[in-house]
Amino acid sequence: MLVLGIESSCDETAAAVLADGRRILSNVVASQDSIHAPYGGVVPELASRRHLEVIVPVVEKALGDAAVRRDDLDAVAVTQGPGLVGSLLVGCSFAKALAWAHRHALVPVNHLEGHIFAAFLTEDPPEYPFLALVVSGGHTALYHARAPLEYGLIGQTRDDAAGEAFDKVAKLLGLGFPGGPIIERVARDGDPGALLLPLANMTDGAQDFSFSGIKTSVSLQVKRAGTLTQAWVADVAASFQAAVVKMLVRKTVRAALRLGIKRIVLTGGVAANGALRAALGREATEHGITLHVPPGRLCTDNAAMIAAAGTARLHAGTRASLAMNAIPDLPLAV
Ligand code: KG4
C-alpha cells in the first residue's frame, strides 16, 4: 500500500510517500520561515502564493526520493483542515487533480489527527487508549484517543496556541521567527525562576489551557524593564518557557490520572521543545505513565504524518469525491 501525503495547512509545503502506513520512503518539507520572518508571524497571502510555487517540485521530489511513479500510488492523502484556507486550498486542489488524473483514491485528513499519527511512525507506537497533547503554532489541545480513529476532546486553549505564544514572546524580545526554537536556545542561559508568571486556572473548572495571562505578564515586565540586556532576555525566555511547560505538564498529567490512562503522546511543533519533553517525561514516569514523543522532524508539520493518518482512514473506508473542499476550522473531536 503506497500513499502519497500532501500537507499545506500553514507555512510548510510538504509531500511524503509512505508504504503500508509505517515505512517512510520519502519525506520532503519546504519551509517558508524566511518569507515570514520579517513579519514575525505567518502572512496568509504570502503563504498560499509560496505553496502554489513549490507544490509541484515538492511532490515530484517526494516521488523521486521514494523511487515511486505516480501510477504506483494507491491513494493521495491530503490535509483538509484545520488551517489557513488559502494554504489548504493549494494542497486540496493539487491532490484532487492528481487523484483524478491517475484514478487514485482521495483521502481527506484532519491535520491534528496527522500530528497524532506521527507517533505511529516510530519504533514504539502507542497502544490505545492514550492521551494526545497536540501543541503547535495553531493549536493546543488534549485528546482522549479511545480507540483507532476515535477521539474525545479533553481540553483546549482558550486563547493563544502554545507555539503562537512562543512566537509572540520571541517577537517581543526581538529574537526572530519562528520563536519556539530560538526561545529554547536562549533560555538555556537564563534563570527559569527570574520572573513570577501567573498560571491560569479555569474558574469554571474546565480542563482548558490559557497562555494569554503568561504572555501579557511577560509583556508588561519587559516593558517595565526598559533596556533588554542579553542576561535579562535569557531570564525572560527561561521563565516564560518554564511557565508554559508547567501548565502543559500539569493539565496533561492530571487528566491522565483522572481518566486512569497509562499512555501519553506528545506531538506538534512545540513537542520539539526539549524542556517540555523532559518535564513531561519526568512527571509521567513518576506516575507510571509511558510518554511517546515522535522525533522532532515528525513533530513539526510534515506530510509523512498525513500519509500515516490517511492510510488508517483509507483502511476504514474513507474516500472523498472531487467535491471535497478545504475546511479551515475542521474539528477533530467535540
Ligand atoms: O506543528 P507546527 O510545525 O505547525 C503548526 O501546525 O502550527 O508548529 C509550529 C510551532 C511554531 O509556533 C514554533 O515556534 C513551535 O511550533 N516550535 C517550538 C519549537 N520548535 C517549533 N516551540 C517551542 N520549542 C521548540 N523547540
Ligand code: ZN
Ligand atoms: Zn501542525
